[in-house]
Amino acid sequence: MAMHVPTAPASRVRVPAGRGGGCERCYRLNKECVPAPARKRGAKKQADDAAWKSQIEGRLDDLVSMLDTQRIVAPSPPIQYDSPLVIPASEPASYTSPGLPTCPSSVVEDLSIPAAEDCLRAFCSSHLKFLPFLQLPARQSAENLRLTRPLLWMNIQAVCATSPTVRVDTMTRIQEALARQYIVQREASLDLLLGLLTYMTWSFNPDNGKTRYYTSTNLAITMALDLRLDRPTGRGPSTVSSCGKSSAVAETEPSDHEGLRALLACFISSSTASLMVRHEAPRWSLHIDEAIRRLSQDSQEPDDHVLAAIAKIVTVAGDAAKLTWCDAQSNENVAPPALFAKGLLWSLSQVTSTLGHKVVSNKVVSFYLHSAEALITEKILFQNPTSSVNCDTTRLEALGTCLKAAKQCIETFLSLDATELIGVSSPAMMHLSHSLQTIYRLSLLEEPGWDRVATRKAADVLFYLERVADKFDQVAHLDGRNSMFFKLVDTLKATSAIWSATLNRPSDVLMVSPPSQPMDGSLDINAMGFIDDSWFTQSLSPWNGQEMPPMQ
Numbered sequence: 248m249a250m251h252v253p254t255a256p257a258s259r260v261r262v263p264a265g266r267g268g269g270c271e272r273c274y275r276l277n278k279e280c281v282p283a284p285a286r287k288r289g290a291k292k293q294a295d296d297a298a299w300k301s302q303i304e305g306r307l308d309d310l311v312s313m314l315d316t317q318r319i320v321a322p323s324p325p326i327q328y329d330s331p332l333v334i335p336a337s338e339p340a341s342y343t344s345p346g347l348p349t350c351p352s353s354v355v356e357d358l359s360i361p362a363a364e365d366c367l368r369a370f371c372s373s374h375l376k377f378l379p380f381l382q383l384p385a386r387q388s389a390e391n392l393r394l395t396r397p398l399l400w401m402n403i404q405a406v407c408a409t410s411p412t413v414r415v416d417t418m419t420r421i422q423e424a425l426a427r428q429y430i431v432q433r434e435a436s437l438d439l440l441l442g443l444l445t446y447m448t449w450s451f452n453p454d455n456g457k458t459r460y461y462t463s464t465n466l467a468i469t470m471a472l473d474l475r476l477d478r479p480t481g482r483g484p485s486t487v488s489s490c491g492k493s494s495a496v497a498e499t500e501p502s503d504h505e506g507l508r509a510l511l512a513c514f515i516s517s518s519t520a521s522l523m524v525r526h527e528a529p530r531w532s533l534h535i536d537e538a539i540r541r542l543s544q545d546s547q548e549p550d551d552h553v554l555a556a557i558a559k560i561v562t563v564a565g566d567a568a569k570l571t572w573c574d575a576q577s578n579e580n581v582a583p584p585a586l587f588a589k590g591l592l593w594s595l596s597q598v599t600s601t602l603g604h605k606v607v608s609n610k611v612v613s614f615y616l617h618s619a620e621a622l623i624t625e626k627i628l629f630q631n632p633t634s635s636v637n638c639d640t641t642r643l644e645a646l647g648t649c650l651k652a653a654k655q656c657i658e659t660f661l662s663l664d665a666t667e668l669i670g671v672s673s674p675a676m677m678h679l680s681h682s683l684q685t686i687y688r689l690s691l692l693e694e695p696g697w698d699r700v701a702t703r704k705a706a707d708v709l710f711y712l713e714r715v716a717d718k719f720d721q722v723a724h725l726d727g728r729n730s731m732f733f734k735l736v737d738t739l740k741a742t743s744a745i746w747s748a749t750l751n752r753p754s755d756v757l758m759v760s761p762p763s764q765p766m767d768g769s770l771d772i773n774a775m776g777f778i779d780d781s782w783f784t785q786s787l788s789p790w791n792g793q794e795m796p797p798m799q
Contacts, residue, residue: 358404363389366407374406374670377611378448378557379550380512381441382504398424398442406449421446429466435473437509443467444512448672460673464520467513476510477534504546507538511558518565519674522622522681535562543601552603556612559598564619567591567626588645591623610659611675617656618678621685624649628688643696650689653682654706661714665721679715683708687746709750712743 269280358366367389375381383392393400398421405417425443428434447463471477514535535558542555567587599607599616606612627645660679686708690699716739723732 358389360390363393363404366404367392370403370407370670372670373667374449374672375550376553376667377670377672377675378512378515379554380444380508382508382548382550396438396441398428398438399445402442402445402450406445418446418450425466429470435470437474437505440467440470440474440509440513443470444509444516447516448512448674449670460516461520461523464513464517468517471510471513474506476506476513504542504548504551507542508551508554510535510538511542511554515558515561515674518561519677521565522568523677549605552606553609553612556598556602556606556609557615559602560595560612560615560619563591563595563598564615564622566594567619567623588624588626592620592648595619595623610663614656614659614675615678617652617659618682620652621649621656621682624652625685628692639696646689646692646697649685650702650706653685653689654711656682657686657711657715661711661718665718665725668718668722669726671722683711683715686711687750690750703750709743709747712739712746716740716743 273280367383367387371381371383389400392403401417401421401424405414405421408414408417421442425439425446429439443463444467447460447467539555539558542551546552595616602612607616624645627642627649657679660675686706689706690702690708692702693699716736719732719735719739723736726732
């Protein structure tokens, strides 16, 4: 028996003449034709709609009941940058940032007016010298900064906080504000960018420090692109593509030099982070060169010349790291590393000649110059010796230059007073740790013409580890905070013990780890158990895409 479909085309229900009632299909199959029951078409039943609405209302009632039970406080409204906070005259002025999320159990430090001014002056004098991407006028008050740059002020307050509890609590609130304001609401502003730069430059978070810093730099780059800082005039098509434009970019354009400083700070931080995690640096636009030129020539601020100088130096150092990284990914024959090193050293000398004596004599600039020289000549370390018998004089000269540059980098750092090192930045710490490991590698190098004993006499890495630990111990006691400096002292001492055991092994038992692992003797946090000190210990692992060649 076949079912007749009432909705079928007319050609399919046509009944042949003389065959009685029925459809053509049933006639062809010689079956009895039984019409199918008619199906009523129309909107969904009202009963189904009512049941669905009732179910949704029930779920909402359950959610409201759960929220009332747990007493969850609704989030604070987003930060408003165009409307300053009005403080009643009867209440004392509070120097915490307006509009940021608060928690009843949080410990918030409300600074008095004198304490807030001291905090701002301490930040400008001790911290900005290592990365001067801020130029605050001498007449700039803490209260005015709090009203105009609330997130920046909160970061400054957290960096200079004397109480560890307040510092951690404020950093947590800063992370929440950044995530809500930019990640969720996609509202970019120069205050957010400057606050983020301050956060990642001077907040030594012990948990996943290397990964956190690299992630923060990528976020800062995206924010800078959303603010159109990579464009000469802030208009026109972006010279660097951003992965997702902000839907609500701040209407107020930053001042010319203010935006250039923030852009260069992003560039310096991202280049340093790329060295640290052994990833290729972001491809910056030519406007970086323009920003360096304008700050070097147009600005009358001495700190702008220092910032531009650091950016120039980091550019050359990044080129050296990029060549090493590319060589590690390529199996093709490339030019000898000594040839690359010679060209990059010439570029670095050209940069030095354009800086001027006053800028070069700046200890922070000198520190970065020596670190860049060590990074350039370090490339020689990754070249296998051409012969196990004959000496390669060009290679030995480059290795000697590398040892001298790394030594001068560390000694320049140690020449800074403990009061100056209170504001040491994350990039400076990373370059310091890399120079320490460079000397350590050279102290283990075994090849014809290279004297390990003479290397230890010229630059004893254990001696420098001890001196750096003593310097940080002075900073820790001078700072008076339970800060990361105390942890760094213990970490450096533990590193010294491990490296000492490796350096004192006989030459015939020295081994080098596989390329995917840190070199034997470098501090591995998972093996040593210094999980809470990972920021500094991870920075002691190799930066480049290659390891040292096997020692002969």
